[in-house]
Amino acid sequence: MLIVNSVTKYYDQNAVLQNASLSLLDGTFAALVGSSGSGKSTLLNLIGLLDRPDSGDVVIDGRSVAVLSSIEAARFRNELIGFVFQSFHLLSRLTAWENVALPLFHRGVGRAERRTAALAMLDRVGLSDRIGHRPEQLSGGQRQRVAIARALVTEPRLILADEPTGNLDSATGLQVMDLLRQLNRDLGVTILMVTHDRDMARLCDRVIEIRDGRVLPQEEQG
Ligand code: ADP
Ligand code: MG
Secondary structure, three states, X not given: OEEEEEEEEEEOOEEEEEEEEEEXXXXXXXXXXXXXXXXXXXXXXXXXXXXXXXXXXXXXXXXXXXXXXXHHHHHHHHHHEEEEEOOOOOOOOOXXXXXXXHHHHXXXXXXXXXXXXXXXXXXXXXXXXXXXOOHHHOOHHHHHXXXXXXXXXXXXXXXXXEOOXXXXXXXXXXXXXXXXXXXXXXXXXXXXXXXXXXXXXXXXXXXXXXEOOEEOOOOOOO
């Protein structure tokens, strides 16, 4: 489902990623680990089409992203990819269900249909009783559940999660991790999750390690 082929990315003439390659089979839940500054977020942003590599290519679902125009890339991203961030990135003035429904709003889906889809997704993440709460009325773990529901409401094939448990205490982090695992199993969605936490990484199907912008060699999967 995902192939990263010898991607290089420079910032200010420093190679932040150097010939980084990896591939993920459909339905895999993979951890991306590495020390701070090793290039994890840069790699995730390239895969998520938020940024472009200086050389190399990313292939998602058989489509090479290098040849996409920026409008095509945006459409491709909206259709196929969901993002989860460390700091949740919820809109504070919107309720839980409105936050979850937002990607559908951007797709032009009508309000009633948006609400139905958002409520179904909030139910899946265990927040049926919090649909009308705003982010400040929710705990950190609940906020991340809302963000996960938002990432999934468009039924993406791939979830990119950048340290989704980084702002949570370890017990809450493990609950979020369990939820991602469950969604991976139930929906078959492929997940690539950046984490610092070796215990979290161990719960994934695969651990991909990056060091100084290089993906460490690992055995081929499948
Ligand atoms: P990680 O997520 O593994 O902590 P990053 O991918 O965020 O690492 O960053 C890798 C390196 O690239 C760091 O040295 C960082 O300072 C640098 N970097 C990241 N983004 C930018 C940017 N937009 N401009 C300049 N340097 C950047
Ligand atoms: Mg990072």
